[in-house]
Structures are given as C-alpha cells and as structure tokens.
Amino acid sequence: MSNPFDLDGRVIVVTGAMGQLGREFCRELAGRGARVAALDRAAGEAASRAAIDPGAGRLLEVQADVTSRESLDAALRRIAADLGVPHGLVNAAALDSPPGAPAEENGPLETYPERAWDRVMDVNLKGTLLCGQVFGGAMAEAGRGAIVNISSTYGVVSPDQRLYDYRREAGAPFFKPIAYSASKSALLNVTRYMATYWAPRNVRVNTVTFGGVFNGQDERFLAGYAARVPLGRMARPDEYNGAIVFLLSDASSYMTGSNLVIDGGWTAW
Numbered sequence: 001m002s003n004p005f006d007l008d009g010r011v012i013v014v015t016g017a018m019g020q021l022g023r024e025f026c027r028e029l030a031g032r033g034a035r036v037a038a039l040d041r042a043a044g045e046a047a048s049r050a051a052i053d054p055g056a057g058r059l060l061e062v063q064a065d066v067t068s069r070e071s072l073d074a075a076l077r078r079i080a081a082d083l084g085v086p087h088g089l090v091n092a093a094a095l096d097s098p099p100g101a102p103a104e105e106n107g108p109l110e111t112y113p114e115r116a117w118d119r120v121m122d123v124n125l126k127g128t129l130l131c132g133q134v135f136g137g138a139m140a141e142a143g144r145g146a147i148v149n150i151s152s153t154y155g156v157v158s159p160d161q162r163l164y165d166y167r168r169e170a171g172a173p174f175f176k177p178i179a180y181s182a183s184k185s186a187l188l189n190v191t192r193y194m195a196t197y198w199a200p201r202n203v204r205v206n207t208v209t210f211g212g213v214f215n216g217q218d219e220r221f222l223a224g225y226a227a228r229v230p231l232g233r234m235a236r237p238d239e240y241n242g243a244i245v246f247l248l249s250d251a252s253s254y255m256t257g258s259n260l261v262i263d264g265g266w267t268a269w
Contacts, residue, residue: 004251008033011083012248013135015066015127016093018042020215020237021150025090028241029248030058037079037086039064040093066093066127072134080138088248089135089147095123096180106174117179124183125190132194132205140201147205148247149191153263155184156209160228166220184209188259195257204256206247211263213237230265 012029016022017038030036036059043063060082064075079086097105097116105116128149139145159176167174188207195205212225214234226232243262246252261267 004253005245005249006033007088007245007249009035010087010248011035011037011079011085012088012090013037013039013079013086013131014090014092015039015131016091017061019092019094020213021210021240022090022092024237024241025092025244026059028238028245032245034058034088034248035083036060037062037075037083039066039075041065066131067122069130069134072130076134076138085138085142086135087139087145089131089139089145090244090248091128091131091147091149093123093127093131094150094180094183095120097177103172105177108173108175109178112177112179116177120179121183124180125186128187128190132190136194136198136203136205139203140198143202145203146248146252147191147194147203148244149187149205149207151187151207151209151259152180152184153209153211153261153266154181155187156259156261156267163221163224163228166218166224191259192257199256204247204252206252206255206257207259208240208243208247209259209261209263209267210240211235211266213240228266228269229263230268233264235262235264 012034014025017026018040026036026038039062043061062075065071104113164174191205191207212234
C-alpha cells in the first residue's frame with residue numbers, strides 16, 4: 001500500500017529558506033526524499049547550506065528576490081533545469097517588524113510609517129503573488145501541484161497589544177504594527193483565489209495559520225504569551241513540519257482553498 005505522505009523525488013520550492021521556519025521546512029522535506037529548491041536572497045552565503053542541508057545532498061540553493069518577477073523567472077529556469085518542474089511551493093518568505101526595529105515602526109498606529117507598510121506588503125503579499133504566478137503557473141502547465149501559503153494568528157485575529165504592556169510600562173511606546181497583520185489576513189483570500197482559479201488544472205492551494213514560535217524572546221513576553229494560549233507555551237520550530245508535509249502530499253489530495261490553524265489554541269479563546 002502506498003504512503004499518501006510520500007514526497008520522495010518531488011521538487012519543492014521553499015521561499016524564505018534561510019529563515020527560522022524555512023530552514024526547518026527544508027530539512028524536513030529533504031529528509032523525506034524531496035528535491036528541495038531553497039530560495040532566499042541570502043542563499044549562497046557562508047554556512048547557509050550547512051544550516052539547512054546537513055549532508056542530505058537533496059537541496060539546491062537559489063538566490064532570488066521574491067519581490068522581483070525577473071529574479072523569480074530566472075530561479076524557475078535554474079530549478080527546472082537542475083531538478084525539474086516544481087511539484088510544490090511553500091511561501092515562507094515574510095517580513096515583520098521585530099522588537100528591535102526602529103522605534104517608529106513599533107510605535108502608535110497614528111504615526112506608523114508608509115515605508116514600513118510598503119516594505120512588509122512587498123515581501124509578504126506581492127512576493128506570494130509573484131511566486132504563485134511563476135511557480136504555480138509552471139505547476140498548472142504540468143497539470144499538478146500544491147502550494148502552501150504561510151499566515152499567522154495575527155492574520156485571523158488582531159494582535160493582543162496587552163502582551164507588550166511591559167514595554168510600555170518601561171517607557172517605550174511599543175505596539176505590534178498593522179502591516180504584518182494586514183498582509184497575513186490578505187493571504188487567506190489570495191489562497192482562495194488561487195485555489196479556485198487553478199483547481200481545474202489540479203493545483204491545490206492552502207493556507208497554514210501558525211502561532212508564535214519560540215526564538216529566545218524576553219521572559220516577560222513569554223509569560224504573557226503562555227497565559228494567552230491554552231497549551232501554555234509558544235511552538236517549537238519543528239512542530240509545524242507535519243502540516244507542511246500533509247499539505248504538499250497526496251494525504252491532502254481533496255483539500256484546497258482551506259486554512260489549517262495550528263496555534264496551541266490561541267484563537268479558540
């Protein structure tokens with residue numbers, strides 16, 4: 001009996017491959033026998049291969065900019081020549097304004113800078129569109145494929161600004177900014193559009209909505225976050241791998257246009 005989760009030999013493109021989750025996805029997919037095209041602006045930098053492909057030998061690093069159609073077209077030509085036409089795409093490239101960003105980017109909504117909005121939307125939203133056009137278009141021509149768009153709980157519900165009270169109490173006017181939430185919310189309907197558009201050509205498109213991932217955050221933030229989540233903690237980076245494998249594989253063959261929420265119960269309250 002065949003394994004519906006089998007990805008052996010399939011060509012999978014992962015954008016944002018050098019990021020925290022991108023590295024996890026690349027390792028998991030390569031370990032399952034997929035031929036992974038690790039696409040990132042930082043691809044080819046020192047030690048990047050060791051970070052995501054420790055000896056697996058099934059990974060092709062591709063330096064590309066998800067906001068440039070020309071760059072992505074060139075990436076597709078290289079991937080198709082070296083690995084074959086993609087069977088899958090994981091749109092993991094994304095920008096956020098981290099706690100260490102310039103103060104105005106994490107300041108009040110009334111003064112949130114346009115340039116920060118444009119930069120986040122360029123990568124998170126336009127980048128997903130362009131990657132869908134290029135790699136999804138190639139899959140549609142081949143008559144098969146699966147695309148996974150990565151959203152966030154902050155694309156489903158508003159950020160809980162109370163998590164940052166400790167920063168404001170210390171005198172820093174810190175707020176989780178609007179652009180990340182808006183971009184991740186928009187991805188839900190980008191997914192539905194692509195799913196219905198490409199369904200006749202057997203390309204499935206789904207969203208995964210993830211909760212926060214532990215990455216050495218401030219203890220005061222972690223305590224507030226844990227209190228907000230039924231499971232009482234942030235996710236480990238590897239805990240989302242199963243969802244990616246499921247949505248790229250034949251195990252989800254009758255699933256398209258859907259949003260799979262994996263957030264420790266954050267949105268259940």
